Amino acid sequence: MKQDMVENSEKLLAVLGTHIDSPVNPFRNERVMFSRGSGAYLFDYDGGNYIDLMNGKGSIILGHNDPHLNAALRSFLEQDREIVTGPSKPIVELAERIRKDSALPDAKVSFYATGTAACRAAVYAARDYSGKKIVLSSGYHGWDPMWRQQGALLEPNEDGVIEFYFIPELLERALTEHKDQVALVLFSPDYTYLSASTIERILGICRAHGVLVCCDDVKQGYRHRQGSSLEMVTAEKADMYVFSKGLSNGHRISCLVSTDEIMAETKEHTYTSYYQMLPILSSLETLKKMEAGKGYDLIRFYGHALTGNLKELFAQSALPIEVNGSSIFQLVFGDEKLEEAFYREAFNQGLILFEGDNQSLSLCMDKDVQVDMIRRFTNVTDVLSEQYKHLRGKEVTAEQTFRTAWNMIDGASDLLPYEKQLKLLDNLIGGG
Amino acid sequence: MKQDMVENSEKLLAVLGTHIDSPVNPFRNERVMFSRGSGAYLFDYDGGNYIDLMNGKGSIILGHNDPHLNAALRSFLEQDREIVTGPSKPIVELAERIRKDSALPDAKVSFYATGTAACRAAVYAARDYSGKKIVLSSGYHGWDPMWRQQGALLEPNEDGVIEFYFIPELLERALTEHKDQVALVLFSPDYTYLSASTIERILGICRAHGVLVCCDDVKQGYRHRQGSSLEMVTAEKADMYVFSKGLSNGHRISCLVSTDEIMAETKEHTYTSYYQMLPILSSLETLKKMEAGKGYDLIRFYGHALTGNLKELFAQSALPIEVNGSSIFQLVFGDEKLEEAFYREAFNQGLILFEGDNQSLSLCMDKDVQVDMIRRFTNVTDVLSEQYKHLRGKEVTAEQTFRTAWNMIDGASDLLPYEKQLKLLDNLIGGG
Known part of the structure; x- marks a missing residue:
């Protein structure tokens, strides 16, 4: 068994082009391979068990x-309800639920497969809506090179993105230096290292300059409460929200929520598995279980x-x-x-x-x-x-x-x- | 029932930001909602049945x-084998299978959730590897605005992408006009309207100019044969391949395959559900069934x-x-x-x-x-x-x-x- 695991882990390193961020066995300097998982526990192929705080x-x-979620998925598959050609009712139910939670008037919801894609979509929609190019960003928004910073402080990268590192003073400076050129301020709120007043200052500065704000709630949304995490600390709203991790217990789904007007550009977005039901169903079941059981x-x-x-x-x-x-x-x-x-x-x-x-x-x-x-x-x-x-x-x-x-x-x-x-x-x- | 369907379809249009490319009921001018699907047939909520050639x-x-695939997924869920924190053995099996089919020496495989993401990844990897920016493109590569053409013929768009519309003469001109600036030629082969000799000419021109070629095999790969569709018409190889639709019977997965050297940049790519097992398992079962049953x-x-x-x-x-x-x-x-x-x-x-x-x-x-x-x-x-x-x-x-x-x-x-x-x-x- 041990030999088998080593062999497979070596194969993994040999064939996968992308494999960062998975747990490493520090004693053998190799990625851990998991055979199954149940609740808080993961099991490797050697019979070892772990409590998973990476989750x-x-x-x-x-x-x-989750037994409830997996049973729902199994029953769904048994009923031949997995469809890709077009929509089924649950996608409407999920979109309506997220729209209602966003409390944005006449909001629309666009679904994507990853947070990376939904954040890019937010940028495109905001650029199209505003006719402007510069994006001011704080926090992680996915692997896309558009977020890489190479130049000096407050210098836009070649995709027109400027980092302000959650520092309100830098945001203010960037908005002043790039007056009338900013399409969007996109930030991923944090509640461990940022105070409520910093988050309120960021939102306030955006409002004062009249720029669109998108809350990248991929990590924090639907984790602390039903909907955006911002409402934990402020009555101020963003204009756009991106959700993902809290939605579906690990299935591939994310979404962008905003008003009809701002979202006009996303009507162009499409991909083959857009209507695939398992991620939609996983989201509905996850949200229902979280809400019903406090x-x-x-x-x-x-x-x-x-x-x-x-x-x-x-x-x-x-x-x-x-x-x-x-x-x-x-x-x-x-x-x-x-x-x-x-x-x-x-x-x-x-x-x-x-x-x-x-x-x-x-x-x-x-x-x-x-x-x-x-x-x-x-x-x-x-x-x-x-x-x-x-x-x-x-x-x-x-x-x-x-x-x-x-x-x-x-x-x-x-x-x-x-x-x-x-x-x-x-x-x-x-x-x- | 009829009323219910109309109501839901109206809701769909009201809440979804993205909803193109699904079947429309031309008599009611609304998107069809499907309750279930079995084999070649789809069923709507009114009991109507359709043979699906959109698939x-x-x-x-x-x-x-597919009963075999759905049974495998159900049994997988029953065994608690859905893991997101890290890799399980099937991901190695899938990567090795695709690598072997590609017949590229020492190939690596990077997985993504959509064809759009994998095509973007191909561009980033090629740009990083070559140190050049211009991409020459033919065919559809996903919804990303990077592929939108707005200017005149052979004029790069703001993302440095030039269309050559599968016309070898235009490809030759673009490679001459942008000598030493081209990172990649990316094209989606077609076998209905393009002759084998046109495809061979495109590959030959790329070789003569010494530029990287990526075959966007999202639509054609693993549909006509196990692996790239190019081999139906030519012994010439591409340097990179993108696969998706043929892999997994509708689940959210795609991949980029190329040599270790060219793929170096993709080591930076990651997303939350990278290791999620259902799409991996769906791919393995789909490929096995296609191969075993001719x-x-x-x-x-x-x-x-x-x-x-x-x-x-x-x-x-x-x-x-x-x-x-x-x-x-x-x-x-x-x-x-x-x-x-x-x-x-x-x-x-x-x-x-x-x-x-x-x-x-x-x-x-x-x-x-x-x-x-x-x-x-x-x-x-x-x-x-x-x-x-x-x-x-x-x-x-x-x-x-x-x-x-x-x-x-x-x-x-x-x-x-x-x-x-x-x-x-x-x-x-x-x-x-």
């Missing part, structure tokens, strides 16, 4: 192979329980490890060697973590899983607090947090004052 | 809800049987209707009113056709379905040959064929001499 980069919100409240509760426990655990160990966030959270380390050892030992104890990025909880991480998780994390700190006792009492610095947060939100966190942010930004943009 | 724009190659031969056989019958039928009716192609075929009409009436009556007789574009056959269109199809088509011509008897004996002109072919291949067909092609091109590019 498909936050797209597994119900848990792996899923959003439960995930928040599980997040606070876990991160509260972890904070206590790390405090007891006196190791420099910080826990930021709750249902989406990040670990920050005061020492690079400690960080590397932590992820290594976590894997050893059967914890799948999204290294350097955010961990995320699912609806099936209830009390039994919590107990099991804490047991595994305790094993990790037991090993490390002996091995790294020279670090006991050391603190995580604000700069370390800023740098680690950057990995998660692809921008500056507002923990630091503006001048300090700018200085660190210089290193991070220059250094990659 | 999800050619992506339904086994037939709707599926490619059977579809070719069914295509020739149907188009042969249709040619005879239209000849008997003496109406100006031409049938071009076989397992992918197109109807060409010698009169606009006749064309409109034909599609209207075809719907009335329970035939779903891809209006103006290509029809495509699936593996379940065996003798019983053939008999039923011909019966329905006969009903159509019976109605029309009475109504349009003034058109009897009229011929379809070469120009009509050229214009209709344009709708299907997004380029010029080589039925006409170069000078004539150029002249018609002028109208088509100007007139949209």
Whole structure:
């Protein structure tokens, strides 16, 4: 069995052109291959089991192979209801639900297969609607090279995109320098490192300059509440929303929501599997289960329980490890060697973590899983607090947090004052 | 029931931002909603049944809800094998199969969710590899605005893309005018309107100029044979291939295949549902079934049987209707009113056709379905040959064929001499 796994993992590296962001077995320096998953647990081909806090980069919100969802999909297939040639009723039901949740007047919904595609669609629609080209962006919007920054601060890349790194002062400067040229401000809200007032300032500046705003809610939408995450912190609305991860428990779907007028250009968008029913049905079943069972409240509760426990655990160990966030959270380390050892030992104890990025909880991480998780994390700190006792009492610095947060939100966190942010930004943009 | 359907179709138009290319009920001027599909047949919510020759724009190659495929998916779900956090063995199996079929030395395979994304990936990889920007393109490569042509003939659009409309002379001119600036020639081969020698000339010109060639095999790949369609007509190879429709019987998957060196840039590409297993499994099961059951031969056989019958039928009716192609075929009409009436009556007789574009056959269109199809088509011509008897004996002109072919291949067909092609091109590019 071991040999088989190694062989397959080598094959994987040999044949796949794209394979980043999946868990690596640090002891064999190879990607882990999973045979099955159930709730909070994943199993490899050697019989090893893991509690998964990567959760498909936050797209597994119900848990792996949710029995209710899988039963619905199976029954759907049994009834021959998978259609690709044209629409079935559930697509109308899903679009109406999302439209209603958006609370935008006369909104339309365009579906795509990935968040990357929906974010591109937002840009095209806004450019067509406004007749302008420049896009001001903060946060991650997918793999497309249109988002790559190569030049100096506030310099547009060759696709006309300028990063403002969630810094309201930079947004203000960019809007002033490119007056009457900005089609859209697109940003991915974060609630771990950005305060409500920063998010409100960003929206307020956009309103003052009269530019369209799109909330890239791929990561946060339908995770904390039914609909956009923005409403947790502000009564201000965006003009456009992109949703994906919270919708469908890992199936390939995303959408762009905005008013009829702004969305005119998306009538040109089409692709072969547009009407394919399984992702639509997965979304409907996921949203229904989350809403019916108070899923959003439960995930928040599980997040606070876990991160509260972890904070206590790390405090007891006196190791420099910080826990930021709750249902989406990040670990920050005061020492690079400690960080590397932590992820290594976590894997050893059967914890799948999204290294350097955010961990995320699912609806099936209830009390039994919590107990099991804490047991595994305790094993990790037991090993490390002996091995790294020279670090006991050391603190995580604000700069370390800023740098680690950057990995998660692809921008500056507002923990630091503006001048300090700018200085660190210089290193991070220059250094990659 | 009727009322319900109308209401839902109106809702569909009201909420969906993107909804082109699905069948329209010409009598009520509304999109048809389908309740289920089985083999060659689709059923609406009123109990109406249709034989589907649109077949999800050619992506339904086994037939709707293929019992073998759906059983495999259900069993997979039952075994909790749907994973998104990381890879499972079937992704390796699929990548190896596609790599082997490509016969490219040391090829890598990058998976995407749509053909649009995989074609964009081909462009990025080629630009990164070559350090050049210009892309010469023929045929449809997805909804992305990067493919839109607005300027004059051979003028690059703002994304650096130049159309050559499958015309070897134009390709030669573009390569000469943009010497040392061309990253890639990307074209979607067609076997209805382009001769083998035209395809060989295109490949030969690329080789002579030493530029990379990508075969966009989204429509034709894994439809006529296992792997690229190019091998039907030439021993010449492309450097890169994009596959999609033939892979998975309608599930959301596509891939780019090329050598390790050329694919280096795709290591940056990632998206949330990258490892999602259902589309991978659907592909494996589809490919296995096609290969084991001589599926490619059977579809070719069914295509020739149907188009042969249709040619005879239209000849008997003496109406100006031409049938071009076989397992992918197109109807060409010698009169606009006749064309409109034909599609209207075809719907009335329970035939779903891809209006103006290509029809495509699936593996379940065996003798019983053939008999039923011909019966329905006969009903159509019976109605029309009475109504349009003034058109009897009229011929379809070469120009009509050229214009209709344009709708299907997004380029010029080589039925006409170069000078004539150029002249018609002028109208088509100007007139949209």
